[in-house]
Amino acid sequence: MRAEAGAAYRPGGRRRSLKHMTALLAAQVPAPAAGRRDAFAYLGPNWFTTVMGTGIVANAAVSLPAHWPGLRAVATLVWALAAVLLVAVTAAWAVHLRRHRATALGHAADPVMAQFWGAPPMAAMTVGGGALLVGRDWLGLPAAVAADLVLWTAGTVGGLVVAVAIPYLMMTRHETGPGAAFGGWLMPLVPPMVSAANAALLVPHLRSGQLRLDLVLAGYAMFGISLVATLVILPQLWARLVHHRTGPARLVPTLWIVLGPLGQSITAAHLLGTAAAGVLPEPYGPGAQVFALLYGLPALGFALLWLALAAALAVHAARSAPGGVPFTLAWWSFVFPVGTLVTGTAGLAARTGSAALTTLAVALWLLLLVTWATAAARTFSGARRGDLLRPPSP
Structure with a gap:
């Protein structure tokens, strides 16, 4: 077996340029061994983004202030698909860990792949939250609460560990050059917001x-x-875009990750405000309701600005880069972040009774369906051909 982790991190080696770092967005950390191809050899934590993206479609659907016949039933089916994906990806990663331990551990040592360790905790909590929102129709309320409690606990503990461990590795071990900030730096920081x-x-x-x-x-x-x-990372990302442009086309989808903490923070402020009623002592309970609106609306404004910028940059990359934006698992960055924007906007619409916000929430959910269907179809096709199960190109 070749030196797997060493391929991802070499102490004292040269700093990685932005272009060099993006190579790993195409696949997983190079691993193992010559011989017959092992479908489990190159699985990384970024595969859990498929669970996050699928689960948020269901959760967003039932959060909409507009309701259509059959929508809840369809949302429940999509949630069930996300739950099956969570089990399948977790089982596949367990096999990967057993057969290719050095490669699995090497993911945390790589400055790009390490960021995606934020995905497994969020995947667990997305499915857990969906159990309460729609899965209860099939599981029953007691089982749904128990499932959510287990998945929320596991996701919260894992997310807090990741939120500390990955920045620590970035500060002490990872070698990154100037202008290396990219949207993936936010991935380890979003799980606590999902927990909230x-x-x-x-x-x-x-x-x-x-x-x-x-x-x-x-x-x-x-x-x-x-x-x-998030407020610490965003200025660095903005500065990188201004001074170093978008970089390689593979990196462009990760710009949409910024919508994740923004949309999820609006959602969390709304839900916590509702939960605080009758729990927090006066005057903090009513204050939480006020905060949900006065924070949520400005945050939504900036999120829409970023959505417009990210969409424009994606179109620019698709037109200007040879071959457009190549498909990688980073395309799932188009999905979950938009889903959090749907749930946040839907919460504000429910609070205000605004017809404009209701229309916006529905429009964003339709955009979510398009991005999910595209990413899911391309992932299924790539996995079937084996493209997503191969090592990165040299």
């Missing part, structure tokens, strides 16, 4: 008293972890 939103969903199902209070307080603390860290 899903904590609010669990609050009504817990025994009243200290447990509910502690969960609401923990939700706001995790909201702060993710939001402040």
Whole structure:
């Protein structure tokens, strides 16, 4: 077996340029061994983005202030598909870890692939939240609460570890050059925001008293972890785009990741505001309701600005780059972040009764369907041909 982790990280080696770093977005860290092809050899944590993107379609559908006959049934089917994907990807990654441990550990040592360790915790919590929102129709409420509690706990613990561990590795071990910031740097920082939103969903199902209070307080603390860290990264990303342009076309889809913490923060503020009613003492309960609106609307404004910029840059890359934007698993960056924008906008529409926000939420959900269908079809095709199961090109 070749030196797997060493391919991803060489202490004292040259700093990686932005162009060099993007090579790993095409596939996983180079691994193992010559001989027959092993479908599990190159699986990385970025495969969990397929679960996140599928699950958010269902969760966003039932959050819409507009309702159509059969929508909930379809959302439940999509949630079930996300749950099956979670089990399948987790099982596949367990095989990968057993057969190719050095490669699996090498993912954390690579400055690009390491960022996607934020995906597994979010995948678990997306499916867990969906169990409460739609899965309860099939599972029953007690089983849905139990499933969500297990997945939320696992996702929260994993997400908090990732939110500390990956920035620590970036500060102490990863070698990155000037202008290396990309949207993936936000991936390890979003899980605490997902935890905050899903904590609010669990609050009504817990025994009243200290447990509910502690969960609401923990939700706001995790909201702060993710939001402040995001505000640290965004200026670096903006500066990189201005001074170094978008870089290789493979990197362009990751610009949409910025919508993830923005949309999820709007969603979390809305859900925590609802959960805080009757839990936080006066005057903080009503204050949480006010904060949900006064934070959510400005954040939505900036998110729409970024959506327009990211879409324009994607079109520019598709037209100017030879061959357009090549398909990689990074295309799932078009999906989950848009889904969080749907749930956030839907929450604001429900709070205000605004017909304009309701229309916007539906329009964003239709965009979500298009991005999900495109990414899902291309992923299925690539996996069937084996393109997504091969090592990166030299």
